[in-house]
Amino acid sequence: MTAQLKALSAEIELPKGIQRVIPLPNDQLGVLWSSIVLDAAIKEKLLAQAALNFAMRGKVSRTVIPLHGVILLVGPPGTGKTSLARGLAHRVAKAFPQEKFRLLEVEPHQLASSSLGKSQRAVTELFSQAIAEAATSGPVVVLLDEVETLAADRTKLSMDANPVDVHRATDAVLVQLDQLAEKYPQLLFVATSNFPRAVDDAFTSRCDLVLEIPLPSKEACAEILKDCLTGLGVTYAAIGKLADKAGFAECAAACVGLDGRAIRKLVASAIATDIDTALHPEKVTLAQILAAAKAAKAARAAAER
Ligand SMILES: Nc1ncnc2c1ncn2[C@@H]1O[C@H](COP(=O)(O)OP(=O)(O)OP(=O)(O)O)[C@@H](O)[C@H]1O
Ligand SMILES: [Mg+2]
Known part of the structure; x- marks a missing residue:
């Protein structure tokens, strides 16, 4: 991330787990979107899903379509997932020119590496306080990069190697996603992962779109x-x-x-x-x-x- 982009982040003390807040639209993020060479249909699908989130989710009951406001990008390392996620935030903000969108970037390692017994609380605080608060003051796109560190597949975690806390952190993410989906239709999570099999099935099931970003043709x-x-x-x-x-x-x-x-x-x-x-x-x-x-x-x- 360039120094200029860092400078654009709100110059306030950020809550734990949030790395950066970027007001949108942001032309540098637009450049990122354009710099990723990808089948136009994949980019269009991605943008359409994000647009639908902000246009429709607040108007339709979750009993009709249980949208969670989560998009997951999966694919091999270096295929442009993080760049696309950031670029998407810019592009969707441009589609709603009268709204003040923001991009929140979560640093999952900061939460996962909290000392033993703390990551569940850190995850809960991040979602229920920091993200919820941001979502009350306008549309927000939240980047959950390398989401497997936050929503690790509980069936693959051995209790010996992984403290119970890691399981609980995944549980906390799922509970929070349900609550946020219910309360804040103006919120979109864009998650990325190189290891889709390491992501918990219950997380993937909550995604409105799982998009595979392939190696370039x-x-x-x-x-x-x-x-x-x-x-x-x-x-x-x-x-x-x-x-x-x-x-x-x-x-x-x-x-x-x-x-x-x-x-x-x-x-x-x-x-x-x-x-x-x-x-x-x-x-x-x-x-x-x-x-x-x-x-x-x-x-x-x-x-x-
Ligand atoms: N399809 C692509 N077209 C053009 N450039 C690309 C493409 N894919 C990746 N790149 C370049 O590779 C760099 C890495 O991209 P990025 O970090 O978005 O990938 P990633 O999929 O998130 O990787 P990782 O899974 O390792 O986090 C970027 O600077 C980008 O310019
Ligand atoms: Mg990445």
Whole structure:
């Protein structure tokens, strides 16, 4: 997160477990949304579900449709889930220009790492006080990043390895979600997880939408690589031109199977091939980028073995 974005956070002492509060809309978050290359239908579905939450949830009885105001994004690491969740907050706020939306970012580790016996209370306090209070003063999007740390699957937790408190923290999240869903229709949780199987089934069942964010397609890999090179082109003009050269398609094809984060990072790794290129990044070649892509794929294959 950039320093500017941090500066935008309300400069007040934040309740425990809340990392940051960002007034919406926020153009930097809009840039995040656009920077994630993804099937337009997936982005549209996500935005439509968020819009429905704020447009309809308050007007329809929960006995008719039991909406909880929770969206879960699942998928491999580095596929853009957190970026999309933040970007979504901006985009949905833009859809309701007369309302003052805010984004609350929860830091689940802070709660989960509370000393023994405290995380249940910390979770309850966060939801029933901090989040509920925020929801009384306007529409709020709450980012629950890495939600498996908060709503851990109770069936998979061994009582020996995991203190009873972790089970109780999951129970507390579920109780709180039900209560908040009942009271605050102007609230939307956007949760993310790399480990959907580690998330408690009762949490997943409360989600209004569970969306799988896949690894980028072949076309998306090319677009991400191009975007990265063009972005570097702002500082190093020669790098920006690489995307139009013969050999670019081969580099893009070599990225298939990697996530968006890995694709962007391999460009840095290509620039760091040797000290001369590192000191003069504009000298980086497509051959170096291809080699870095192959190395990233080989490293991934080795890690999966
Ligand atoms: N589909 C994509 N298109 C463009 N860039 C992407 C894509 N996926 C990931 N990235 C880049 O990778 C970086 C990491 O993205 P982000 O943190 O949102 O991923 P994540 O899915 O939340 O990862 P994790 O599961 O490890 O938390 C971002 O800076 C983003 O630019
Ligand atoms: Mg993430």
